[in-house]
Amino acid sequence: MEPTKTEFNVMESTQTDYSGTLMVEDEHELASGERVMTLNMGPQHPSTHGVMRVLLKLDGETVIECDPMIGYLHRGTEKLSETKRYAQIVPWTDRLDYTAAPQNNLGYVLAVEKLLGLNVPERAQYWRVIMVELSRLASHLVWLGTHALDIGALSMSLYTFREREMIMDIFETFCGARLTTNMMEIGGFSRPLPDTLIEQIRNFLRVFPNRITEYTDLLTANPIWLARTKGVGVITPEAATSYSLTGACLRGSGINYDIRKADPYLVYDQLDFEVPLGQFGDVFDRYLVRVEEMRQAHKIITQALNYIEHDDRPMMAYESAYVMPPHMGTMTTAEDMQRHFVWVIKGFSAPIGEVYHAIEHGKGEFGIHIVSDGGSMPYRMRIRTPDYVNLGVLPHMAQGAMLADMVALIGTIDIVLGSVDR
Amino acid sequence: MLDEVKGFQVTLKRLFAPKLTQEYPEERRAMMSRFRGLPALRADPETGEALCVACGLCARICPTSCLEMHVVPSEEGDRELGEFILKSGRCLFCGLCSQVCPVDAITMSQEYELAVFDREGLVYTKTELAAFGAQGETWWEAGVGADHQQTNARNRFDPNRHVMENLRD
Ligand code: SF4
Ligand code: SF4
Numbered sequence: 001m002e003p004t005k006t007e008f009n010v011m012e013s014t015q016t017d018y019s020g021t022l023m024v025e026d027e028h029e030l031a032s033g034e035r036v037m038t039l040n041m042g043p044q045h046p047s048t049h050g051v052m053r054v055l056l057k058l059d060g061e062t063v064i065e066c067d068p069m070i071g072y073l074h075r076g077t078e079k080l081s082e083t084k085r086y087a088q089i090v091p092w093t094d095r096l097d098y099t100a101a102p103q104n105n106l107g108y109v110l111a112v113e114k115l116l117g118l119n120v121p122e123r124a125q126y127w128r129v130i131m132v133e134l135s136r137l138a139s140h141l142v143w144l145g146t147h148a149l150d151i152g153a154l155s156m157s158l159y160t161f162r163e164r165e166m167i168m169d170i171f172e173t174f175c176g177a178r179l180t181t182n183m184m185e186i187g188g189f190s191r192p193l194p195d196t197l198i199e200q201i202r203n204f205l206r207v208f209p210n211r212i213t214e215y216t217d218l219l220t221a222n223p224i225w226l227a228r229t230k231g232v233g234v235i236t237p238e239a240a241t242s243y244s245l246t247g248a249c250l251r252g253s254g255i256n257y258d259i260r261k262a263d264p265y266l267v268y269d270q271l272d273f274e275v276p277l278g279q280f281g282d283v284f285d286r287y288l289v290r291v292e293e294m295r296q297a298h299k300i301i302t303q304a305l306n307y308i309e310h311d312d313r314p315m316m317a318y319e320s321a322y323v324m325p326p327h328m329g330t331m332t333t334a335e336d337m338q339r340h341f342v343w344v345i346k347g348f349s350a351p352i353g354e355v356y357h358a359i360e361h362g363k364g365e366f367g368i369h370i371v372s373d374g375g376s377m378p379y380r381m382r383i384r385t386p387d388y389v390n391l392g393v394l395p396h397m398a399q400g401a402m403l404a405d406m407v408a409l410i411g412t413i414d415i416v417l418g419s420v421d422r
Numbered sequence: 423m424l425d426e427v428k429g430f431q432v433t434l435k436r437l438f439a440p441k442l443t444q445e446y447p448e449e450r451r452a453m454m455s456r457f458r459g460l461p462a463l464r465a466d467p468e469t470g471e472a473l474c475v476a477c478g479l480c481a482r483i484c485p486t487s488c489l490e491m492h493v494v495p496s497e498e499g500d501r502e503l504g505e506f507i508l509k510s511g512r513c514l515f516c517g518l519c520s521q522v523c524p525v526d527a528i529t530m531s532q533e534y535e536l537a538v539f540d541r542e543g544l545v546y547t548k549t550e551l552a553a554f555g556a557q558g559e560t561w562w563e564a565g566v567g568a569d570h571q572q573t574n575a576r577n578r579f580d581p582n583r584h585v586m587e588n589l590r591d
Contacts, residue, residue, distance in 0.1 A: 090516075174456075182516045194454075194455070217432050221428060
């Protein structure tokens, strides 16, 4: 069918609408006598870490105003969760922040366990800590590699991805997948540990401290790196709190808030680690904070592994209708088989109520809010992802920055668009 | 000044270190024994018969509803599996199907080269799935030694406990 004249006009008007929420008019007179220039960075820009468009208003090379436009990777995870039974939602959480799937899994299962009042055995809690800290390392390594790559240190990503590969191998041994791990289960772990797992983690722990030294040797004294990061993108402590930043963006400005210390979950209160803080709140400080967090994560994994290595207690909460019955039981006894069928086909009925549980994700506070109406699926599930909230500070940082620094500013927030758009 | 030279030291050292990358189609990395590839149907190692009892649990737990089962009456007046279809274009490779199967009839195979030329090729039938997985172990049991299976089998099995106690309705 031939498009009518009006249809055609409608299409045209939506295509040329670049206004966003920016305040500065194109006709605005600048002090320099130049005109304002509107520039789109993205949606497919290599430094936007996914698909994001940043709308910029420029005076020459200086950014007057910017507006990040998101939603290109929106998959409706929150709405989707309302149609899935609790155990089915775990694989969907992998796909939020795909560089740190175990941490998303953990945030979700902890929220559900809080709703159910389920106690997870100590051994499973330690293994969760080990896997989550490995995943924090993986997430920081991706960040360091790509951030340095954006700023111009091209070879950095080769070094960081080398160690990340070791972590991915550990995940693959443990659960069978590298990125979309679907690792955590409500109630603990139902699968036995593979034989080679502990040896693999030990190998990794042995080489990793030297590798961190390599990164810092390559970057910390590199004059180009210093010139591109020091004094750039300063976030004052006041701005950091008023924009609700969390994670390294907040701690880089010197505010001591880490959920692992402030409101400990799992067994973090029994582990010895420090929370690194920045001084000036610039891109360089956030880099130092994240590198130090990697050292601390190494320390946590070592402690947890030393404690749990020779343990052979069960890893799954049992005697509960909320978790899958033991596999041997399902295959041999009628009670367990019936429970198993009910668990799979009907799911379990969660208590009526509302919970919010937050964890310290590699990127900041990752929280899940579940409203339960007593059914086997959440009535409403809200996901608070750290990078979505942290991204809000970009317009503030970008004001008055140079166009070339935009990539450093986007990189320093550590965003993954899968997690921003959900 | 000395600090600035350090970076070059690292690069120089790497120049003579062994190569870590692999040239993929020629060199293949061995997958971990627990690797989750395409879901596949297992067969009894002795008789070669398919293990599936057509209970439908796998199709029920699948978060993307990508498994389709057809149950037909069997000659003994029982029920048995007719066609079993996996629409792999929707599969998340999450492994839930194989985790809930009460008879370990479905497993995650080591198959990962799944690119096809048209969408029809993404639909796998019972025969094709059986060809991938007939000989396979259950994926989470592979790579676990016998002693491990005893001590930390999926939540330890104790036949004497009272299971009905905590059941909610
Ligand atoms: S692996 Fe997951 S998505 Fe794929 S068929 Fe099994 S349950 Fe469904
Ligand atoms: S859960 Fe196992 S036995 Fe039941 S239908 Fe699926 S493959 Fe067959």
